[in-house]
Amino acid sequence: MEALLQFAPMQSSVDEGFWHRLSSLKLNKLGIDDSPIPLFGFYAPCSHSQVSNHLTVLAESLPSELSEASLIPEPSRGNRNRCSVPGILYNTNTVESFHALDKSDLLKKEAAKIWDDILTGKAVEDCSVLSTFLVISFADLKKWTFNYWFAFPALMLDPPATVVNLKPASQWFSAAEAESLSAACNEWRSSKSKTDVPFFLVTIDPNSRATVRLLKDWEACQSNAHKILFGFYDPCHLPNNPGWPLRNFLALISARWNLNSVQFFCYRENRGFADMRLSLVGEALITVPQGWKDTVPSAVGWELNKGRKAPRCISLAQSMDPTRLAISAADLNLKLMRWRALPSLNLNALSSMKCLLLGAGTLGCQVARMLMAWGVRKITLVDNGRVAMSNPLRQSLYTLDDCLNGGEFKATAAVESLKRIFPAVEAEGIVMAIPMPGHPVQSQEQDSVLDDCKRLCDLIDAHDSVFLLTDTRESRWLPTLLCANTNKITVTAALGFDSFLVMRHGAGPLSADMPVNNANGKHRLGCYFCNDVVAPTDSTSNRTLDQQCTVTRPGLAPIASALAVELLVGILHHPQGIFAEGDINNSVTGATEQPLGILPHQIRGSLSQFSQMTLIGYSSSSCTACSHTVVSEYRNQGMEFILQAINYPTFLEDVTGLTELMKSATSLSLDWDKEIDEEEDCVEIQ
Amino acid sequence: MPRVCNRRGMDLKDDAVKGIVPWDGTLSSFDFSLSAHTFSDKWKRFNPSFPAWQWITCPKQHHLVASHKVEGYLSLENMCHIKSSQSLQEQESDRSLTWKEESNISQREEPFDKATLVCPEHEVNHYDFHIVYSASYRVPVLYFRSYRSDGQLLPFNEIEKDLPGHSAKLRSESKWTFITHEEHPYLNRPWYKLHPCGTSDWMKLLFHSDSSLNKNGFVIEQYLISWFSVIGQVVGLKIPLEMLDTVVSNDS
Numbered sequence: 001m002e003a004l005l006q007f008a009p010m011q012s013s014v015d016e017g018f019w020h021r022l023s024s025l026k027l028n029k030l031g032i033d034d035s036p037i038p039l040f041g042f043y044a045p046c047s048h049s050q051v052s053n054h055l056t057v058l059a060e061s062l063p064s065e066l067s068e069a070s071l072i073p074e075p076s077r078g079n080r081n082r083c084s085v086p087g088i089l090y091n092t093n094t095v096e097s098f099h100a101l102d103k104s105d106l107l108k109k110e111a112a113k114i115w116d117d118i119l120t121g122k123a124v125e126d127c128s129v130l131s132t133f134l135v136i137s138f139a140d141l142k143k144w145t146f147n148y149w150f151a152f153p154a155l156m157l158d159p160p161a162t163v164v165n166l167k168p169a170s171q172w173f174s175a176a177e178a179e180s181l182s183a184a185c186n187e188w189r190s191s192k193s194k195t196d197v198p199f200f201l202v203t204i205d206p207n208s209r210a211t212v213r214l215l216k217d218w219e220a221c222q223s224n225a226h227k228i229l230f231g232f233y234d235p236c237h238l239p240n241n242p243g244w245p246l247r248n249f250l251a252l253i254s255a256r257w258n259l260n261s262v263q264f265f266c267y268r269e270n271r272g273f274a275d276m277r278l279s280l281v282g283e284a285l286i287t288v289p290q291g292w293k294d295t296v297p298s299a300v301g302w303e304l305n306k307g308r309k310a311p312r313c314i315s316l317a318q319s320m321d322p323t324r325l326a327i328s329a330a331d332l333n334l335k336l337m338r339w340r341a342l343p344s345l346n347l348n349a350l351s352s353m354k355c356l357l358l359g360a361g362t363l364g365c366q367v368a369r370m371l372m373a374w375g376v377r378k379i380t381l382v383d384n385g386r387v388a389m390s391n392p393l394r395q396s397l398y399t400l401d402d403c404l405n406g407g408e409f410k411a412t413a414a415v416e417s418l419k420r421i422f423p424a425v426e427a428e429g430i431v432m433a434i435p436m437p438g439h440p441v442q443s444q445e446q447d448s449v450l451d452d453c454k455r456l457c458d459l460i461d462a463h464d465s466v467f468l469l470t471d472t473r474e475s476r477w478l479p480t481l482l483c484a485n486t487n488k489i490t491v492t493a494a495l496g497f498d499s500f501l502v503m504r505h506g507a508g509p510l511s512a513d514m515p516v517n518n519a520n521g522k523h524r525l526g527c528y529f530c531n532d533v534v535a536p537t538d539s540t541s542n543r544t545l546d547q548q549c550t551v552t553r554p555g556l557a558p559i560a561s562a563l564a565v566e567l568l569v570g571i572l573h574h575p576q577g578i579f580a581e582g583d584i585n586n587s588v589t590g591a592t593e594q595p596l597g598i599l600p601h602q603i604r605g606s607l608s609q610f611s612q613m614t615l616i617g618y619s620s621s622s623c624t625a626c627s628h629t630v631v632s633e634y635r636n637q638g639m640e641f642i643l644q645a646i647n648y649p650t651f652l653e654d655v656t657g658l659t660e661l662m663k664s665a666t667s668l669s670l671d672w673d674k675e676i677d678e679e680e681d682c683v684e685i686q
Numbered sequence: 687m688p689r690v691c692n693r694r695g696m697d698l699k700d701d702a703v704k705g706i707v708p709w710d711g712t713l714s715s716f717d718f719s720l721s722a723h724t725f726s727d728k729w730k731r732f733n734p735s736f737p738a739w740q741w742i743t744c745p746k747q748h749h750l751v752a753s754h755k756v757e758g759y760l761s762l763e764n765m766c767h768i769k770s771s772q773s774l775q776e777q778e779s780d781r782s783l784t785w786k787e788e789s790n791i792s793q794r795e796e797p798f799d800k801a802t803l804v805c806p807e808h809e810v811n812h813y814d815f816h817i818v819y820s821a822s823y824r825v826p827v828l829y830f831r832s833y834r835s836d837g838q839l840l841p842f843n844e845i846e847k848d849l850p851g852h853s854a855k856l857r858s859e860s861k862w863t864f865i866t867h868e869e870h871p872y873l874n875r876p877w878y879k880l881h882p883c884g885t886s887d888w889m890k891l892l893f894h895s896d897s898s899l900n901k902n903g904f905v906i907e908q909y910l911i912s913w914f915s916v917i918g919q920v921v922g923l924k925i926p927l928e929m930l931d932t933v934v935s936n937d938s
């Protein structure tokens with residue numbers, strides 16, 4: 001029974017490491033040089049009854065970029081699972097030239113090389129050239145995608161070979177022969193010099209003794225008139241078809257030894273040993289016409305992609321895109337924290353929260369960094385200053401480059417810096433001044449100041465939480481009022497020379513969803529201005545230099561910033577959120593219901609004492625920023641109210657009755673509450 | 687510095703075995719390689735239908751600690767998971783979107799060839815497993831990756847479909863067996879791993895709950911076998927019972 005001999009095509013498998021090395025070769029060594037690169041692929045006999053072995057390329061297939069001028073990789077020999085096969089890689093610089101490559105011509109060229117090696121006898125000496133392969137590729141290094149196409153050139157016999165008697169080796173051979181052959185193959189496979197020689201001869205003498213020999217011994221074994229089979233490592237697992245390497249082997253056998261009938265042996269393994277039930281033996285009948293050797297036979301061999309003639313495309317963005325890697329690494333840190341210590345940690349609340357940072361100086365820079373570390377991804381920075389030469393040392397987002405040529409705007413430079421630190425951050429910088437009460441404006445500037453007010457108002461509306469990190473008291477007034485009006489989470493950090501205040505503002509006075517009587521009938525918590533008995537005025541014009549500039553102990557800002565961020569995280573995780581009562585550090589019990597610990601209202605610290613304390617201050621009915629009166633007036637009058645506050649230094653005090661209070665205070669000796677007294681000691685001038 | 691390392695590496699183990707200091711569930715890198723060899727020998731003996739675990743030696747990478755010890759890890763590569771034909775069809779439709787057939791090549795560039803077998807292959811997912819020692823946790827860590835036959839790596843949601851049902855249960859119930867995507871310490875490419883932060887704790891429990899394990903010398907040698915009997919389940923690799931049995935029989 002004679003049938004057409006059909007070969008299972010070789011299949012390619014590309015290890016991730018191959019693309020990594022190709023990328024770094026391309027970037028660091030080759031540049032736009034697109035000349036073909038010699039490489040090695042590896043294959044082994046099939047070792048699984050249902051899965052064929054693939055020709056694999058991996059990092060070691062390519063020359064290392066560190067290797068000397070030569071771009072020729074050295075194959076490692078002696079690995080039984082890695083028979084090396086030479087190949088050539090055409091890596092193009094554009095996707096257009098990838099598609100424009102003349103695939104037919106490339107295949108012909110490789111086929112001609114194989115044919116030449118057959119005719120000269122080189123293929124007998126080094127049989128790996130029979131399986132020479134070819135790859136074309138385009139590496140899109142910006143998207144980490146790789147288009148590629150393998151070809152395994154196979155010389156066609158015309159007419160094609162037919163086969164008789166194809167069956168498992170265990171049935172073809174006698175039991176004694178099969179046993180002897182298994183042993184001989186296992187010996188061959190465990191010999192360091194032969195294990196990766198994929199084509200060989202099998203002779204079986206009349207005593208059923210099998211021997212495996214190199215191809216070059218063909219003439220020598222003729223005289224002994226044994227059974228001779230042509231063996232090869234068969235990567236294919238199919239029970240009725242030999243694998244691809246047999247094609248060029250048959251061409252070699254026919255061209256070199258003029259055989260018309262070839263007994264072939266498809267060597268396959270199981271668990272690393274010869275398996276005669278998986279291995280096949282058959283007899284190929286070749287009927288090529290006279291003189292066929294005069295021209296190079298036609299060749300086929302472009303690998304199909306799922307049955308179609310199309311290139312393959314692989315994406316390694318998941319393992320190569322630094323942005324993705326940074327995101328997954330950052331997420332991992334936070335997830336570990338949740339898994340290990342804080343199961344209730346709400347990472348979604350953090351990553352979806354929009355934070356507005358007013359001020360991008362020492363505090364703003366540090367707060368932004370800490371927020372990112374906690375997984376906050378949406379950060380807007382507002383500042384109208386430029387980066388000065390003195391800034392980079394204390395303001396951790398800037399470097400000297402930002403100071404050159406007059407200095408970048410801090411808001412802009414900070415955003416760029418944040419993106420360099422973590423590319424997935426959604427940061428925005430807004431260059432604008434915050435209008436301040438008691439800083440009168442000329443009538444021609446009035447419109448632009450009003451614009452700034454509206455803009456700030458819109459910004460606060462658009463964010464979920466606001467940090468007040470500017471360096472003057474009065475610049476915090478308008479945002480405090482606006483946050484009180486819209487009931488936004490607000491955190492203030494302020495610095496003295498060696499003392500700091502970090503606090504969260506209480507809920508706004510008009511917030512509708514405020515819990516009735518706020519738990520124990522207590523007041524709502526105060527804002528930054530609640531403990532002051534004077535309205536914010538111009539604090540910069542009459543100050544000496546050391547009071548005006550940021551003269552603080554350098555360690556202070558990072559401490560305060562970190563506390564400010566931790567405070568925000570605490571609010572987010574508290575069931576009452578902005579309405580949460582202020583906790584006081586309770587060193588007696590130490591225990592707390594919340595997984596993140598207590599949620600204080602104010603933290604005041606002093607570096608001179610290396611001390612820190614938690615305090616509570618309730619809202620004041622005469623507060624110039626968050627009192628019912630002020631917020632109601634703002635609601636009624638809107639921008640007009642703000643304009644008056646800006647232009648008339650005593651306006652706010654008049655509105656809130658502070659002027660009255662001050663008058664009476666000078667005539668009476670007031671019995672100050674002890675708690676307020678303490679707080680008065682910690683004056684922050686920033 | 688090296689003295690301190692040696693102390694950590696050797697003395698602790700001895701102390702633990704003698705019962706002077708309660709054993710903390712960790713092992714030194716020296717003991718790791720010792721235990722790894724025991725593990726791969728036993729695996730070969732009792733699990734012959736699977737590929738063998740190979741010890742891969744690596745050049746020393748941690749420059750902080752001067753040491754002449756050879757580092758390495760255990761590797762089991764190319765485990766095949768053959769997909770059912772149904773999911774193969776799903777993939778076909780997924781992938782057909784990526785490339786249109788280049789019709790121009792079919793006639794012009796390549797002659798039709800009757801000798802080429804046209805036969806769809808099974809879709810196979812290949813798995814590689816590495817057991818790497820973590821110097822910071824002082825425990826073994828299982829790294830793994832999966833790829834299609836052409837080399838395309840599988841994302842975790844694809845891998846999950848291959849994992850046995852009890853893996854998801856194990857991972858959701860135990861907070862010590864979560865899977866993360868991190869850089870492989872020797873290959874410097876991201877692999878999946880079972881995070882080691884709880885390993886020493888449950889190893890300690892495992893040993894203490896079974897007094898037969900907790901006898902001289904055997905603790906360390908059998909470490910990897912016991913460890914893998916738990917960890918392997920998460921990725922669907924079962925350990926033959928005989929491997930565990932010999933722990934007891936050798937002991938008695």
